[in-house]
Amino acid sequence: MSGGSLRAINRTRGTTLCEQIEDAGGLAGQSRGLLGRDGLEPGHGMLFVRRRLDPFMWMHMFFMRFAIDIVFLDRHNKVVRISHTLKPWRASPVVIGASKAIELEAGAALRSDTRVGDSIAFEPA
Helix, strand or coil, X not given: CCCCCEEEXXXXXXXXXXXXXXXXXXXXXHHHCCCCCCCCCCCEEEEEECCCCCCEXXXXXXXXXXXXXXXXXXXXXXXXXXXXXXXXXXXXXXXXXXCEEEXXXXXXXXXXXXXXXXXXXEEEC
């Protein structure tokens, strides 16, 4: 998923889920994620890719300052779960079968009408 700026398109609904996605990078970047930020700009998000050996994904909001939406995708970029408006100091459910997660500003999933089962495509921004 690296190599330039990407956006996430909901092919099922014909909507844009995220205009500009930042890759969280390797283990250090994924551990840091959005920590230390005061918020996410509308239309921006961060992509996390599961480590190969992990059978599931979950995300936490420990030390975060703002709520976010998290859209979990399987290896075919199909939405398998959405955590809407996850608040600071909370954790998402464990999501078996998820291989990617996109963290977005709170409300982004609803605005794009993204639902479980939708197909997400990544395109150059």
